[in-house]
Amino acid sequence: MPVRALRAATEPANPWLSWDYVTRNQDDLVRALSQHTTLTFQAVAIALVLALPLGALAHVRPRLAGPLVGTAGVLYTVPSVALFAILAPWTGIGRTTVLIGLVTYALLVLLRNIVVGLAGVDPAVRDAARGLGYGRMRLLLTVELPNALPAIVAGVRLATVTTVALVTVGVVVGYGGLGQLMFRGFRSRYHAEIMTATLLCLALALVCDLVLYAAGRAIAPWSRAGRTA
Template identity: 70%
Template sequence: MPSGPVLAAAANPWFSWDYLERNGADVLRYTQQHASLTVQAVLIALVVALPLAALAHLRPRLAGPVLASTGVLYTIPSLALFAVLAPVTGIGRTTVLIGLVVYALLVLVRNVLVGLQGVDPAVLDAARGMGYGRARLLLGVELPQAVPAIVAGLRLATVSTVALVTVGVVIGYGGLGQLMFRGFRSGYHAEIMTATVVCLLLALVADLALALLGRVLTPWRRTSRTPDAAPRTPQEAPWTS
């Protein structure tokens, strides 16, 4: 006869197709919530990060304060941040979204700035020689050249945001974190594992999609013979044609 622990494990498995059949609607709903929070947070953070990084690039004296400010925000514990925001923004989606944007900012600002600062000086000199002004140089040369660094930042920010969304469960809006928390409270192994696996798959799919986007946006890197071979002059750059 099977012992007690064996029967308990069989009755409460970590992987259960029966759980998905009975709770598919809940899993789908929380997955959609998780994905929408991630996409919105990363897009908002990117919209904020681009001008901040451009300002820090154009005014080097501001680079330190900008990075320090986003770094300080990143170090705030999520529970403390939600506690500060809740009296103002309430309990729910808005509070979680603001927190996610704050945490994604540091990664994106740093990567955009690194990308802008890493543009080949020869390319910049050629553009200036052709009469490019500062604004046109930034928008037409530096930002396109910084795309690989920006995409790398987006990938890192997206994957970390997928993980951070689950923390929103403390104020009742945590996507798949709701299922994890419910599973821990009830001791239902299949619920915990299902939410964990779906969360991991969501991060993997998002990362692969952004990697593909990076390849589409930088066709010259695919056709180059060497990894660092990029257009050397504005005439050769695809964005000026």
């Protein structure tokens, strides 16, 4: 028997899908998935808290829209690995560095959608509110922001799905959620570990997107009614 055939016959199977791997490494999978999910939600939440006032400021002061969106765009173009390397000497190796990077990338997506959503409010609605005596801040908070909710929710959905993918890159500073398992699988050439972590990452992105889609329909039912009409 040729040496290559003999080696293939004696080597253990290394399938891409293995339920045995899942059962034997359940604790690792749960820990990595929990870390991945927590990082994603925290990054998007912090980015949204920052993007809302910045987007409102850009809407109220149009001259600031270009510089704000442009700055966020420049930060977005920095490669994630390079950004983590730049932050590491200041914030250390671990969770903080990854979280700052994720917030930076999510900020541009959210800021753009907020600015576009506020700019897309029907001028007739604004005129009607002004006719009722609404001031600038009341107009923004009670008329423009609610009407911009569909665009804002769309931005949150996009930012969340993007962040789920970017968390895996955090493996370069030792905090990458499911990316840790992928990297370990690549190093050991263990296909089942790579595929399981990849499928969990895809499932997490899909679940988050569906939940946010349902939440958007629930908090902005008027937009659904408008599309139906």
